[in-house]
Amino acid sequence: MECQKCQKRQATLHLTNYINGQKTEIHVCQQCALENGYIDSEDESSYSIQDLLSGLFNFNSSFAPQAEPSQVLEKEDKCSSCNLSYHEFVKTGKFGCSHCYESFGKHLNPIFKRVHSGNMAHTGKIPKRQHDRLQQKRYINDYREQMKQLIDAEKFEEAAVVRDKIKEIEQKHASSIRKEEGE
Structure with a gap:
């Protein structure tokens, strides 16, 4: 955004004032902010x-x-x-x-x-188009880890159930890819 005072430099200070219910916004560069008294000095204005x-x-x-x-x-x-x-x-x-x-x-x-509003793990942002695919991959990875733990604990029947869930997700994933390629 361009500075509203000099219209030459990039605006780096954005001020919003509310006076008698009227909102006014001012967007100025560092130099104009100093010249017009919006900030006292460059040292005090830097907010890192x-x-x-x-x-x-x-x-x-x-x-x-x-x-x-x-x-x-x-x-x-x-x-x-x-x-x-x-x-x-x-x-x-x-x-x-x-x-x-x-x-x-x-x-x-x-x-x-x-x-972070109670969230302790960063999962990142996912584009809407990729959300379903990435979610399926996460489920598959989680199920594979769960299946590995069940096999290590020699709970083979439970591991077979998890294996079937993985196959089901992979089949849905493959069919959704075929649908997209046909479009």
Whole structure:
């Protein structure tokens, strides 16, 4: 979107004002925002992902759940690999290494659960055209894993039932492909 003031640069600041029930929107670039007093200085205007994460992980924030007595952080809470403290992580919003997630995991799960509306696993977005096919593949993979576990436990009758479910899904999948190719 183009800056509404200079009409030369890309708008990076989007302001919405409600005055006496009237909504006004202003879209301006960084330079015009500084010149027109919408922001004080470039240093204060930069809002990074670290600022967002710091706010989310700050237990005093309205976004994050309040700490329960069992979750009160000790001063010794540090990553075993990079020695980053949880307090430093909250302050910067950045992990120090790949092991930090595991080190601070017990403190992060309640926050992630709240931020993601209770979802703890990322399944990604699927295009509508591909949804049925991918869902069938997931079912087949889940059933194969279940069948493998049943075979390992020597529950062959139950494994045969799961095998039949896999064959049924694969037949439906093959027939839907033939229908699409015929269209």
